[in-house]
Amino acid sequence: MFDITRYADASQSIIDAGRFLYQNGWSPATSSNYSARIDEQHIAITVSGKHKGALTNADVMVVNLAGEPVQSSCRSSAETLLHTVIYDLFSDIGAVLHTHSMPATVLSRWLEGENELCLTDYELQKAFPGYESHESQLVIPIFENTQDIEALAAETKAYFNQNPDLPGYLIRGHGLYTWGKTMADCLRHVEAFEFLLQCELEMKRLP
Ligand SMILES: CSC[C@@H](O)[C@@H](O)C(=O)COP(=O)(O)O
Numbered sequence: 001m002f003d004i005t006r007y008a009d010a011s012q013s014i015i016d017a018g019r020f021l022y023q024n025g026w027s028p029a030t031s032s033n034y035s036a037r038i039d040e041q042h043i044a045i046t047v048s049g050k051h052k053g054a055l056t057n058a059d060v061m062v063v064n065l066a067g068e069p070v071q072s073s074c075r076s077s078a079e080t081l082l083h084t085v086i087y088d089l090f091s092d093i094g095a096v097l098h099t100h101s102m103p104a105t106v107l108s109r110w111l112e113g114e115n116e117l118c119l120t121d122y123e124l125q126k127a128f129p130g131y132e133s134h135e136s137q138l139v140i141p142i143f144e145n146t147q148d149i150e151a152l153a154a155e156t157k158a159y160f161n162q163n164p165d166l167p168g169y170l171i172r173g174h175g176l177y178t179w180g181k182t183m184a185d186c187l188r189h190v191e192a193f194e195f196l197l198q199c200e201l202e203m204k205r206l207p
Pocket residue numbers: 029030031032033046047048049050076077078079098100
């Protein structure tokens with residue numbers, strides 16, 4: 001069982017995040033999914049297929065860390081397992097956000113054949129915990145897109161078990177996943193990733 005007040009707080013944080021992310025153009029056309037931790041075993045997560053700019057409490061449900069619905073007959077996000085593996089790996093993580101921005105989509109496709117995007121010399125790299133200087137290197141892994149979410153969840157779990165430092169990754173031609181200790185931290189990470197990806201895209205366009 002889970003605490004109903006903590007569920008209500010988690011749900012509201014997801015609704016607010018959705019409005020912000022949609023307004024920024026990072027969650028178009030019902031894409032994206034969001035979650036927030038309720039306790040060690042439960043997360044609140046978006047119901048599959050909902051418009052992320054106009055979420056209500058009815059569009060947020062509870063699943064356990066195995067990805068199974070708890071007290072709900074709704075279908076959780078098709079990508080639920082990509083969220084639960086992160087909560088399972090990192091006990092201090094409180095929120096996970098997945099977005100579908102144009103720079104994340106285009107850049108990951110432009111880097112066809114590469115399994116990471118390495119960034120350096122951006123001051124904004126310091127938005128991520130543990131990155132103290134623009135001279136540090138940010139290595140964003142890129143996973144191949146697939147409809148086999150169970151397989152992708154296993155792949156991401158294995159990667160972040162070995163490489164826990166950077167809270168995020170790209171799925172090629174698909175989008176960004178990022179996480180943080182709180183929803184506010186997680187939203188800051190989305191903004192930072194999106195800014196950096198936009199910069200990289202602009203740099204590649206330069207003659
Ligand atoms: C609208 S296409 C995007 C989906 O295929 C998926 O990638 C996505 O982000 C949203 O899926 P959802 O099941 O609503 O959580």
